[in-house]
Amino acid sequence: MIVRVALVGNPNVGKSVIFNNLTGAHQYVGNWPGVTVEKKEGKCNFDDVEIHITDLPGIYSLTANSIDELIARNFIIEEKPDVVIDIVDGSNIERNLYLTLQLIELGANVVVALNMMDLAKEKSYEIDIKRLEELLGVPIVPTVAPKKEGMTELCEKVATVAKRKVSATKIRYNSKLEDAISKVASILSSYPTLQKYNMRWLAIKILEDDGEVIRYVKEISENDPVVWDKIEDIKAELNKEFGDVIVAMADERYNVISQIVSKAVKRITAEEEVSITDMIDEVLTHKYLGIPIFLAIMWTVFQFTFTVAAPFSDAIDMFFAYTADLARSYLQPEWFASLIADGIISGLGFVLIFVPNIFMMFLALSILEDSGYLARVAFIMDRIMHKLGLHGRSFIPMLLGFGCNVPAIMATRTIENENDRLITILVNPLMSCSARLPVYVLFAAVFFSGIAGTVIFSMYVLGIVLAILMALLFRKTLFPGKPSPFIMEMPPYLIPTARSVLSHMWLRGSKFLKKAGTFIVGGLILIWAMSNVPYGAPVEETLIGQLGHLLAPIFAPLGWDWRIAVALFFGFIAKEIVVGSLGVLYGIENPDPTTLYGPLRAAMTPLSAYALMAFTLIYVPCIATLATIKQETGSIKWTLIALAYELILAYVVALIIISIGSLVGIV
């Protein structure tokens, strides 16, 4: 027997932990059709029952006001899963039952997983599960997700109730509301097409002014004025009674909930003591301390990233130098050995040296996220972000951009307002990702030894400043208006589990590895091939040399020669390639970057090198980022705008650096 199950619940109730517990490795991640909200599916077996689980987005209610809620609601209505597991935070029952009540209204076959029972006990709640089951009219299974308690019982319950017929709910609202609901329901029942839905639910939604439901029912009823006049009369009467039906419905649901909770839940110690989270928040979200602490934490993250990664990077460097030598000595014919050793191994070596850095960066960001701190960062940065016409939530993707812009742009999905989200996506490539670091490190070491750290840091600052200016500009020109209202739950602080942090790191880091394996290797082979046709000719006379000379005039005002032009051209594939291709172009066989120092010093001045670093920071995002922008905005137009504005901005900024530098006499 196959049982189809949907998993639903508020954010921060441990839904993904339960999903992982149930499905283990049998997961499939995709997108909901037509939207960029992630869809996770998985399955598990219980006795002879195969349970197919779809993880719905974390939501607070089933209105039509957000994509997430619509997805969840449409899935339950249209796909009619056999069972809907509603995960409820046992330590915060009242707020969570608001969604439960709406699921019951909808007529879904609900099983409640009463999660975080350990926390509920800690908060000295005594929950009478039997009584709660009776009052709500749905089965309840107590669980503690991180300890995997209650998982078998949950599967067992799902299997037993899967094929039962859902009986009409006994939960009733006050008589005035119920009167109106049954009047509307009886009007609707004259349309046979509507029979497949729960009439009571449709009636409630119509009274609540739900746009989607009203549009649908109007279509079915062919907008019959007699019917809608009657409905409008009922609504008007309610509005006269309660002021606003929407508020009255919400109020009544909480009313019912508090009656249920008062019968089934007891709290032994009544007085709220100051929780650890409140104590930590007292410091971390402080008006004056918040931002300095945040900067200190970020500085620590950078230090940690580079210190821990350094020995790994050295090992990778040595490994590639060694294998390149091996390839050169043993492979035949000569051109093939050159392709493998100089083209692929050395080039890939240049790039993979940064894998430890990137993984460490993602590890640090995952720890910040899982501990609950990232939500606080959104809080403390909200005031500053507000001045830019964005709100605090936009800051999190910006921060993730320091790791890689691809997952950072994907993280903008949590921003509900479309305009806010587009601005955040468009400026995100200006946050200096780790792929640009190799370029900075190389040029800073060649031209600015002694102040290399400061010079590299200035690139990050430049990126942030430009992102701020561009965000302001976009808000003023393309997306006039104010940022949308901002409301977000702050999860309690938690010590992150190793498993979840590592899996987050791997999920994001492996995207980089995939990029290295595809775009970067492909690009390097292309560069190698172009620099070797005709084979044996000096680099200047090969295809790549010709391309370089073609592009060189564009970059001449900036003081860069044809080699830099080519390197930048291929850097479009992935910015790491800039360094890798310079190695190829200067004919350096050893991936040790110090061998590039001499030729580079001869080719440009510190000023033009600094301009080049800035140019690399700003100009076209890499192919993978562009593809992500296209995927997330669903629009070629915005992708092209991102591409164009960054090219222009990069050139202008580099030119300004050169001009100001020469004016004040720096060369």
Place this chain on the structure above:
Amino acid sequence: MIVREAIVMPVSMVPEGAVVEIVSFSQRSGRGFIQKLSSMGIYPGAVIRVLRNQFPGPLIVDVMGTRIMLGHGMANRIYVRIIR
């Protein structure tokens, strides 16, 4: 006639530590605004505690045991009465 304890004000003006009862939402609040807030436990009649309010920044309020961050603009549109 205004009774001292019954002054209605936007929650954005409430000092930290105060417990307030929500009275109403601003007239220009749309359906989405009201439903979003209600679903997170903020509805007329609900009692919440202001944990953080550092003008003119965002607020953190305690709603039925969870912490919820409210942007300043949003907080301006929620009218409350201080109860202690």
